[in-house]
Amino acid sequence: MPSEIILIAAVTVDGFIARHSNEIITWTKDLPLFKKQTMGYPIIMGSNTKNTIAHELKGRGVIVVKRSDNPRDVLKNISSKKCFIVGGGKTYSRFYPFLTDIYITPHPHIFGEGVPLFSDKIQSSKLKFVNLVEVPKQVGIYQYQYKIIKT
């Protein structure tokens, strides 16, 4: 199992990752940063996300999970020291118990409704701030990096 299991997401200010489960995301501004950070590592996504991905994911081992996949077993089969959980809300929830880090980039939108970051009920956690990364060429958009402290 990787020692770093990192959730990476772009969210609205009200905590949504998409307007609906089939949305092809065009409002995020952090794709170059996402690409740089995930390059060379396995990325895990749910089948809805796979169906909405419009961009290239070359250079990364893409693991698409179905409901029949056990998250622990999926992670156990990864030999790399780091992997990324890249969405969507259902998949973030299912892998939440195993996360070590969260990289989250709030975007200047309020959707009011949609797919939340975690679409299932999860346990609470505390986060420890680690780093703030400016999203290149974007004014006022930053990625917050946290370690998860399970309570």
Ligand SMILES: NC(=O)c1ccc[n+]([C@@H]2O[C@H](COP(=O)([O-])OP(=O)(O)OC[C@H]3O[C@@H](n4cnc5c(N)ncnc54)[C@H](OP(=O)(O)O)[C@@H]3O)[C@@H](O)[C@H]2O)c1
């Ligand atoms: N803003 C961002 O950073 C970001 C990142 C990633 C994705 N997104 C967006 O998020 C949206 C998709 O999110 P999502 O939450 O709908 O889907 P998702 O997590 O991408 O895919 C759904 C996953 O949940 C599984 N599942 C469905 N029903 C289940 C059940 N009852 N029990 C256990 N597992 C179940 C599915 O398996 P089956 O294949 O077996 O159904 C699939 O693995 C898209 O619009 C995408 O563009 C946004």
